Amino acid sequence: MKSKKSALLVIDMQLVAFDGKITPPIPNGSHLLDNVARLLEAFRSANGGSVVFLQTCAMPGQPYAKDVHGWEIHPAVAPHDGEKVFHKVGPSGFENPGLDEFLKQCHTDEVIVCGTWSEGCVASTCDSALELGYGVRLIGDGHSTVRDSEAEALQVVSEQNEQLRQKNAMVLTTEEMILQLGKRC
Numbered sequence: 001m002k003s004k005k006s007a008l009l010v011i012d013m014q015l016v017a018f019d020g021k022i023t024p025p026i027p028n029g030s031h032l033l034d035n036v037a038r039l040l041e042a043f044r045s046a047n048g049g050s051v052v053f054l055q056t057c058a059m060p061g062q063p064y065a066k067d068v069h070g071w072e073i074h075p076a077v078a079p080h081d082g083e084k085v086f087h088k089v090g091p092s093g094f095e096n097p098g099l100d101e102f103l104k105q106c107h108t109d110e111v112i113v114c115g116t117w118s119e120g121c122v123a124s125t126c127d128s129a130l131e132l133g134y135g136v137r138l139i140g141d142g143h144s145t146v147r148d149s150e151a152e153a154l155q156v157v158s159e160q161n162e163q164l165r166q167k168n169a170m171v172l173t174t175e176e177m178i179l180q181l182g183k184r185c
Helices: 029-045 097-105 118-131 150-166 174-184
Strands: 006-011 049-056 084-088 110-116 135-144 170-172
Touching (some): 029 049, 084 097, 110 118, 118 150, 135 174
Parallel strands (some): 006 049
């Protein structure tokens, strides 16, 4: 049986989502950064496939606008040399046709998804991936959103995990995914 070829999609892990200087910070931001950093390390160590960063490029004057404070990917989870970064203006990373083209060139069967804006960019990218025929592994504790409290953010995360599970995405914890990646070595 042929093993699946995976790509790790890291969505909108931009500094502005965490530092609170322009927008409210993600309430559980340090936990999210830690989970995504550990996932990146495990994926890279397992030589599991392509690491792809998706980066929002909002209109000038808006949060997430290109080349303004906080637009850069957070240094704790920054791309390594040779890793792809695709810019996007909408919620789904697949709105940039280069993403699907790149994944097909790499013979990718499934995407592993983590990042910010659970109900927006994460959900939209997962939906698009499923529609395009990719398997989706959503890291259930590897995405979050901005809300007034951590409890509210966790509620949104939980709702998105369940909605995507019902659409046939596999939802795993960071630990479960790291264990699976360790078995690939």
